[in-house]
Amino acid sequence: MQLKKLDAVSFEEVIYDNCEACLVVFSRKSCHVCQEIISIIEDLLEKYEGKLGFYYIDVEQNKDLYKRFSLRGVPQILFFYGGEYKGKLVGQVEEEDVEAKIVEIL
């Protein structure tokens, strides 16, 4: 299963209008670590489907968004709950770290 892609408009809708509990991976196609992180997260998708939204943003196409969150590199996994930013995980993280964070916000 795959992550759903967001752009600036759908990002607003999902996070702030629908207040969806979700994680958003900021990544770049040419980033090797990003691809590893995405495949780790795809493995978690099935388990948390229905409870948590799984999204990604291509930073190349959405400069304003990474600037808004003052991001300084990819991959970064940002967590949101009830329209609020709940923290992030940075760089080459393990599946356990991601899952622990998911459990924490839900």
Next chain:
Amino acid sequence: MMSSNYDLIIIGGGPAGLTSAIYGGRAKIKTLVINKGSFGGLIYSTREIVNYPGHEKDSGPALMSTFKKHAENVGTELIKDEVVEVDFSRREKIITTKNGREFTAKAVILACGTQPRVLNIPGEKRLRGNGVAYCATCDAEFFEDEHVVVVGSGDQAIEEGMYITKFASKVTVIVLHDEGILDCNKISAEKAFSNEKMNFVWNSTIEEVLGEFNVDGVQIKNLKTGVSSQLACQGVFFFVGTVPSTGFLKDSGLQYNQNGYIPVNDLMETNIEGVYAAGDNRVKYLRQVVSAAGDGATAAVAAERYIEELNYFQKIILGSNIPVLLLFFKPLVAESLQFGTLLEEVASEIGERYKIIKVDMSTKKSIAEKYGIKEVPAVVLLNKGEVIKLLDCSIDKESLNLQL
């Protein structure tokens, strides 16, 4: 738990692993590649490849997608998963993945590649992704009009540093050596020296990355004077070499050098029979796509011959109803050929009591090794795969008759 048996399993889907996969697929041996993340390895993050023959200019992802497609088209299976444990203690190698799958293989090629070295200085880990970075392709863009420090002076450090100048207002390279000395190639050094945005701090090393939530500076130590100073910056890119991604192999009995790289011979054989290492994770001089591909080809052909020997052995030798005489010879050793003729003569005179199997030791090395045979001629008498005895191989008909 799902279990699947393969002839050849390749761990790692970079240039070495995918080349092995192409050779394995074409040799019609049942081949599986296990790779975590996206196929392509470290080269996936490379913007430009200009030295792979036949591709004057290509990008890492584009070149690797052709490798991958090629491997798939010749019938190799590729899966996304991470190997967490291996058992190389028996002839049938066992590989366990993070998703709980278990695979067995007759031969394994380790093509796990490398990852950037972490210096483990204060602040480095804590500020990773908040100013500390290891990949310019991935992260340079986040430092538009800012000051970036680059640590290292090898090809990668200088070339990536130059790339960062496209975004950053200033790039300062921290170099261990005396003024004017860089570890990189000459062309890159000249380009770097003539780039206005590139600055150098000589004879120095980095002690600490500073900043509470984001990087706001680095502490640098001058190795000649011993004086430490601070330099304000918003980003730090580390290019201080790589370490092999072979951590999961630590209890496998595999030999490493002191840096964790796997030593191999010309055939890419490791110290464990049936286990090969190819590409960046082995001890080698040049780590490039072209040399990784070369390794991958060698390892796959060596593995294929090894598998063929195993299959041959199992089918013919262990499956025989009558005792087997395993005759080791070398085509260039006349005495071994002569003894072979004598053995056949004697065996046919005493009737159909033995099956003679000739093993050319110059190509079927692993069978010879299994029985500790170092010189030819040599004969091992086997019954249902069990060693009964070694024969004395002097060219003497009477002596041979007595032994049989």
